[in-house]
Structure formats: C-alpha cells, structure tokens
Amino acid sequence: MSTTEDSKKTAKPKAPRKKAAAARKTTARRKSTARKKAPEKPLSVLIVGAGFAGLGMAIRLKQAGIEDFIILERGNAVGGTWRDNQYPGAACDIPSNLYSYSFAPNPNWSRSFSGSEEILDYVHHLVAEFGLEKHIRFEQNVAELRFDETKGIWTATTDKDVVFTGRAAVMAQGPLANCSFPAITGIEDFKGKKIHSARWDHDYDFSGKNVAVVGTGASGIQIIPELVKVAKHVKVFQRTPGWVMPRPDFSTPEWNKLLFRKVPASQQAMRELLYWSHESMALAVIWNSPLTRIAERIGKWHLRRQVKDRWLRRQLTPDFTIGCKRVLVSNDYYPALQKDNAKLITWPIARISEEGIRTVEGIEHQVDCIVFATGFDVSHSGTPFPVLGRGGRVMGDDWKGGAQAYKSINVSGYPNLFLTFGPNSGPGHNSALVYMESQLEYALKGIRKIVGEDLKMLDVREDAQQRFNKSIQKRLAKTNWNSGCKSWYLTEDGFNATMYPGFATQYATQMSEFKEEDYQTA
Amino acid sequence: MASIDLDKMLAKIKSTQWALSDIDWDAPGAELITEEQWPKLKEFMADLMWIEHVGARAFAALAKKAPTDTLREIYSYFHAEEQRHANAEMALMRRWGMLEGDEIPEPNVNLRIIIEWLDRFADEMPVYVLGTVVPMLEIALDGALCTFLLETVKDPVCHQAFEKINDDESRHLGVGFTVMEMQGRSASYIKMVQMMARVMDPRLILGIASYMPLLNKMRDNVIAMGLPEEKLYKAMQKFERIGGRTEEGRRNPWFQLIKQHGRWVTNRSNKVYHVPVDALVKITGMVPRKALPAVPSWVKELTYEPTATR
Numbered sequence A: 001m002s003t004t005e006d007s008k009k010t011a012k013p014k015a016p017r018k019k020a021a022a023a024r025k026t027t028a029r030r031k032s033t034a035r036k037k038a039p040e041k042p043l044s045v046l047i048v049g050a051g052f053a054g055l056g057m058a059i060r061l062k063q064a065g066i067e068d069f070i071i072l073e074r075g076n077a078v079g080g081t082w083r084d085n086q087y088p089g090a091a092c093d094i095p096s097n098l099y100s101y102s103f104a105p106n107p108n109w110s111r112s113f114s115g116s117e118e119i120l121d122y123v124h125h126l127v128a129e130f131g132l133e134k135h136i137r138f139e140q141n142v143a144e145l146r147f148d149e150t151k152g153i154w155t156a157t158t159d160k161d162v163v164f165t166g167r168a169a170v171m172a173q174g175p176l177a178n179c180s181f182p183a184i185t186g187i188e189d190f191k192g193k194k195i196h197s198a199r200w201d202h203d204y205d206f207s208g209k210n211v212a213v214v215g216t217g218a219s220g221i222q223i224i225p226e227l228v229k230v231a232k233h234v235k236v237f238q239r240t241p242g243w244v245m246p247r248p249d250f251s252t253p254e255w256n257k258l259l260f261r262k263v264p265a266s267q268q269a270m271r272e273l274l275y276w277s278h279e280s281m282a283l284a285v286i287w288n289s290p291l292t293r294i295a296e297r298i299g300k301w302h303l304r305r306q307v308k309d310r311w312l313r314r315q316l317t318p319d320f321t322i323g324c325k326r327v328l329v330s331n332d333y334y335p336a337l338q339k340d341n342a343k344l345i346t347w348p349i350a351r352i353s354e355e356g357i358r359t360v361e362g363i364e365h366q367v368d369c370i371v372f373a374t375g376f377d378v379s380h381s382g383t384p385f386p387v388l389g390r391g392g393r394v395m396g397d398d399w400k401g402g403a404q405a406y407k408s409i410n411v412s413g414y415p416n417l418f419l420t421f422g423p424n425s426g427p428g429h430n431s432a433l434v435y436m437e438s439q440l441e442y443a444l445k446g447i448r449k450i451v452g453e454d455l456k457m458l459d460v461r462e463d464a465q466q467r468f469n470k471s472i473q474k475r476l477a478k479t480n481w482n483s484g485c486k487s488w489y490l491t492e493d494g495f496n497a498t499m500y501p502g503f504a505t506q507y508a509t510q511m512s513e514f515k516e517e518d519y520q521t522a
Numbered sequence B: 001m002a003s004i005d006l007d008k009m010l011a012k013i014k015s016t017q018w019a020l021s022d023i024d025w026d027a028p029g030a031e032l033i034t035e036e037q038w039p040k041l042k043e044f045m046a047d048l049m050w051i052e053h054v055g056a057r058a059f060a061a062l063a064k065k066a067p068t069d070t071l072r073e074i075y076s077y078f079h080a081e082e083q084r085h086a087n088a089e090m091a092l093m094r095r096w097g098m099l100e101g102d103e104i105p106e107p108n109v110n111l112r113i114i115i116e117w118l119d120r121f122a123d124e125m126p127v128y129v130l131g132t133v134v135p136m137l138e139i140a141l142d143g144a145l146c147t148f149l150l151e152t153v154k155d156p157v158c159h160q161a162f163e164k165i166n167d168d169e170s171r172h173l174g175v176g177f178t179v180m181e182m183q184g185r186s187a188s189y190i191k192m193v194q195m196m197a198r199v200m201d202p203r204l205i206l207g208i209a210s211y212m213p214l215l216n217k218m219r220d221n222v223i224a225m226g227l228p229e230e231k232l233y234k235a236m237q238k239f240e241r242i243g244g245r246t247e248e249g250r251r252n253p254w255f256q257l258i259k260q261h262g263r264w265v266t267n268r269s270n271k272v273y274h275v276p277v278d279a280l281v282k283i284t285g286m287v288p289r290k291a292l293p294a295v296p297s298w299v300k301e302l303t304y305e306p307t308a309t310r
C-alpha cells in the first residue's frame, strides 16, 4: 500500500457506469442543498461519508429515535469502498455473514465470500430499508471541520464553501477512501492507459491488450486472475510477495438461504461460528505464537501445491512473519500467474517510459495499459481534511508524531466528535464491520448524552487518553505488525497508529463501557 | 577509505539506472571485430555473460539474507543489475553475430555446476560467505575481464556498454567491501569459530569445488585470448589490497580465506593447488552435458531484446 501522505490530488469517486442502475435505486442522488449560510438551528449530528460506517451510524441513530442528522457524501452514490472498488474480481476477504451488520442481516448472500457488487447491493438495501435517502447530501466534499467552543457546534465546510452545522460530528470518511497513482519516475510520460484499481474504468476493453499490473496486495491478487482471462498478456510487477492463504469459497445452497430466512437464529448462529473462527486467527496473525508457524505452514503448503517451479516459488515466498502485513486469500492467484499469457516480474521498477515499464535488468516491458493496484493514501499522522478543535487546535498538528485517540473514537480537545476507524481500531483478522458495530454503539451513547443532557461539550480528558495510549502501544510492541517489516500499518518511524492489538472481543469489551469519569462535560 | 553510507548509496543506485534501449545496438562499428578475434571473443563473451548471470543469482541470495532493509534492497538492485550486464553482453554478442537465432549461449560445464550449486544452496549460505565470495568474483572475473575486453575490442558500442557496466560495478565493489568491513567489526571470537565450522559444511565444500575450477578455467580462456595472465592476478591482488585496507576488513575471516585462495590461484608454482584443480577443470570439461540436470528457470529470464511485449 502506498502511503503518500502529501498527495492530496484525490480523485472524486463517481458511481461506476455499470452500477448506475443500482445507484438509481437510491433515489436521493444529487440532492445537493446548497446553502451559503448555516441554518439557525444546528442539527443533532453531522456525518461525513456514506459508506458502511456513515450509513451504519445513521441506522443506529434512527433506531434510537434521533432523526435530525445528515450525511455529507462527496460522491454521487452510497457505498464508499464498494462503490469505488468495482475492479474485476473485487470481493471481500471475510465471509459475508460476518461482513454485514448484525442489526440488519441479509439472508441472501449467494456465496460464502461475496463480490463487491453483491456487497454494494446490500448497502443499497440498507439505504432503502431504513429510509436513509432523505438524510444524504451528495456531492458535498467536506474540506474542513471546525468546533465552536462557545456554542458547542461543529461546522462542516465543503470545497464549494457550503456550510453545515451539527452538535455532534461523526467522521466516517473511510480509512481507505483516497488513492492516487504512485510516484514512480516517468509515470506522466506513459502514453497508454492508466487505471487505478479503486477507480476502475469499465469502458476500457482489455481484450487483445498487453497489460501490466503494478502491485500484488489485496486488490492486485483479485484483479490478476480476471485480467488473465481476457487480456492478451499480463505482466505482474511485484515488490514484495505476501502470504496467500487458500480460500474456502463456495456458493450458498438454496436450502441454506431458506433456512436463514425462516429461522433467523440459524444465521445468527452461523455468524457466531464465523466470528469465533476468525477470533482464533488472531492468535496466529497478531502475535508470534505456535499458531503463527502453523499459519505460515499452511501458506507454504498452498504455494507448494499450486506452484511447481522452484524459482517462481522462491519469488512468491514471503520473507516476513505472517500477519505483519495483511494476509491475502486466494485460490486462483497462483494458477493465474502460471498461465501462458501471464508473467511475474520481480525486478525492481526503474522508471515508467512512454511505452511501458523499465525494470532494473535493463528491459522495457511494453504494454497498452498499466493497472495500479498500489493501495491507498493512508495517513498515520494527519487527517484527510483539517479538523479544528478547542482553541483552534489542529488535529493534524496534535498527531505529528503519530495519530492518537481515546479508545480509537474520541480525541482530547475535540469535543462531541466521534471517529470511525480511528487510531488503533484496525482489525487484522476479523471483519471490519464487527469492529464498526462497537464503535457505532459507543458513538451513540456519547451522542445521546450530548443531546439528552443538552451538553455543549463532551470532551475526553487528556490524561485518560494518555493512559490509554501508553497501554496500547505497550501491547502493540509485542505483535507481529511491529516485528520488523514495513507496511502501511506503520509510520516511517515504525509507530503503529493503525491496528488494535487484540481480539475483536477485547475491542468490543473496551468499547462497551462508557466511562463518564474519563470525560469533561460542559 | 571510510565505509560508505548505504542509504545514500541506495538513493544513488535508484537515480542512476540505465536500460538496454539507451544504447543503439545497430550503430556502426561491429565490423571492427577482426576475423581472428571472433571465435575466441565468442567463447569469452559467453563465459562472461554467464558469470554476470551467476553473480546475479548470488546477489539474489544476498537480497534474502542481508541484515538490514537497506542492504536487502541494494542487493535486489544488484541482482537485477548483474542480469542487465548479462543481457547487454548478449545484445553485444547478437550484434557481432555470435548468437544463433534466439539461442542463449551454452554455459560451460564449470558454470553449469556453479549454477546448479547456487540454485540448490545459495539461499542457505550465511550472508558473510556470499558477501565475501561475491566481491572476489566481481574483481577477478568481472573487473579484470572487462578491462581486458576494452583493450582488445575496438567497437565503440562495446565501449559504450561497458562504460555503463563498469559504473555499476564500481558501486557493487564499494558496497561489497563496506559489508565485509561491517562483518569484520562484529565478528566476535564465537562467530569466527562458527564461521570456520561452516567451512566443513559439505554444501560449501561443493561450492568451493565448483568455484576453484571456474577460476582456473577463466584463466585458460583469458590466456587463449591473449590476455597476459598477470593482469588477472593483479586484479585479484586488488581484492586483497582493498579488502584488507582496514583492520575490520582484515579481521573478517572470510576475507582471509578467500585472499589465501586468491594467492594460490595467482601463484602458478603452487603445484599442490594447481595440479588437482587443473585436473578438475579437465574432468569437468569431460562431463557430458546430458549428465547435468535441467537448467533452473531463473536462467530462462535472460534476453538480449531491449524491449519485451511478452
């Protein structure tokens, strides 16, 4: 994953053409209410982002009887990650039954691991089912969040200077929502087609084309098998190989769907089973334990079984502890690399030229199209847009040495503000939505307090935040993420502001308790 | 000479890359190769190109083993750069009409044995072994041979290519000697004992056994082409001089070992060494090609084409 923190030329995502029909289901597209002046009475809650996090927050607010909130979304459709990542083969790595909200189950998952279209359909289903359209303001790209201490109000200003106000604000702009082309020398010289995996061009026809794919992370290994099916030739440029585990994917039999529909408890049971099997993976992935060795053995077995050539196997063998970077899951990636029209290239890239990619062994690999599966712009020490708190303090400045929060969700000095996927909330082994649910519950508690007790300010105490971080960094030091490999989880200095060092269950426990004494109110 | 800053070196390496297409392989000058030179030059180039390729594979092993991220990345660049040298040398051979069709030149049997050894054991060798052997080979074979080549061959394109190759090589050597010094500095008594124990490792003995005839075979090749033997030996003495320029470098037992070996090679009157090794060269020369295992697939990545669409 790229971590170009300064690249702010983030492309505004649009609904992919293919999805236009689906997007239309959400009738509230393009309801952009342009008001230059903030209305007199602020809303209860401002939510930034209409992905799983923002929409989940909206649902929980509605379920709690809070209706005066809006969601500001820069795109023209809902879905976030799953609206943007529509590349061929896009799918989730977590079983669908776990990658969904328990407060809005979907009995109809067609496969144990769903593709991105199906996940997007689920998102649209959420919007329709809970009547969220009227709350969403599309094409509102938030450029600043600012807290007014005297009034106890958050103001969101968009890049077109439209202003919205709310008593509480929820940042749900997504951990992996921004992407840009990597800073490879000569990239602007390339005369062919350039596509970023997270901004797929569905109009581009790959048949008969020579294609390069740069990057072999989570997106790359999903795209490659699909491209190999249609393109004339696919060259895969790899920097470091990741751990690839076999994926037990199968389609859900009809009787099973029926069972889930008729006996919802059976789906809940399935969810629990999946939850606990993923929890047990934490033992292998998060800490260096005997299970880590076993997981590595499974990875190596998978490689040996699918790749017979010794050199290719060497090229694909990871040289870091499993779990240090994101664990990949695929059954068709290794076979795809060995197709006649595919080739793995492990020479370092020297530069991009007009006609292709030059690697250090001196050869120019000429292609018609370069697909960049190079990940996202992840910021460990900044915020995607300026966030100003009490006394005009800037969150990005407070985070210079690495992002810090209290229980991942509140930051001292920024009252009434709730982060989703905040510092150290990252799931390494379990569904992001499982983690998300506990964050939403926590935010709901805080928001209810603010609204119910008519508080101007609910601010976490500085010392409480420090105590929390001391203990979490101590725990992180013992994890695989901090075991020496470079990954997007870490800052350049190796500070881990991303991951949660424990089981999802521990995280849920952490989030279930709202300690009033850790807060200052006014 | 103080050790170099490896981070700066890596940045330098990244910013000074070249590609085969930077050279016009069809420019005039190929006719400057004399008819008399041609057959010997062909054999020489084939060996040289294989040595580059073998060096590449050794760097690949180092790239997995090196103790720091920076060094690992440097070695992965060097791996590719040696491959680039092999590719460029093949492009020269093609220019001179020395390749038949798309054929990669046949490696000689000594090289085949080294390739086999590298393929099986290189990744298991401790970093300090390869880290010492590689600079030695680089100076002796690469360095000396290239200088000689430029003195014999008048073709300007050859000079253009080797100017670039030699720039790369000077960096390889800079890093190589810095690493040897780093190792000497940390080599405690226990480490040294461990290192020496390694010499007894049968895999290493195999490696040395294939490396020694290679040096002698190259010596024969070079002499066949009219290079005064002394030039090769001078180059090897350079290894001793640079590698032993600091206390740390001298303390690296691998430096001592390889240096000693270099001395044997360069001393023709040392019958104890040369009689059996020359015999080995003869014997390996008689090994039928069919008896050798299939070449590993990393060998098939060689190409003389500056651009590739497949």
Ligand SMILES: Cc1cc2nc3c(=O)[nH]c(=O)nc-3n(C[C@H](O)[C@H](O)[C@H](O)COP(=O)(O)OP(=O)(O)OC[C@H]3O[C@@H](n4cnc5c(N)ncnc54)[C@H](O)[C@@H]3O)c2cc1C
Binding pocket: A013, A048, A049, A050, A051, A052, A053, A054, A072, A073, A074, A075, A078, A079, A080, A081, A082, A085, A090, A091, A092, A093, A094, A099, A140, A141, A142, A143, A172, A173, A174, A175, A176, A177, A218, A219, A384, A385, A420, A421, A430, A431, A432, A433
């Ligand atoms: C290819 C891919 C595969 C993944 N697979 C899995 C998986 O298998 N399992 C798993 O648990 N997680 C997975 N994830 C992680 C995934 O990102 C999360 O699970 C989840 O979808 C994030 O939801 P979100 O709402 O927080 O963010 P997003 O879905 O990114 O939504 C954020 C929304 O905010 C909007 N926005 C951003 N900035 C602004 C702004 N300034 N103003 C207004 N709106 C803004 C964006 O347009 C977007 O719509 C995957 C991610 C990717 C990219």
Ligand SMILES: [Fe+2]
Binding pocket: B052, B055, B081, B082, B085, B142, B165, B169
């Ligand atoms: Fe070389």
Ligand SMILES: [Fe+2]
Binding pocket: B055, B082, B138, B142, B168, B169, B172
């Ligand atoms: Fe070299």
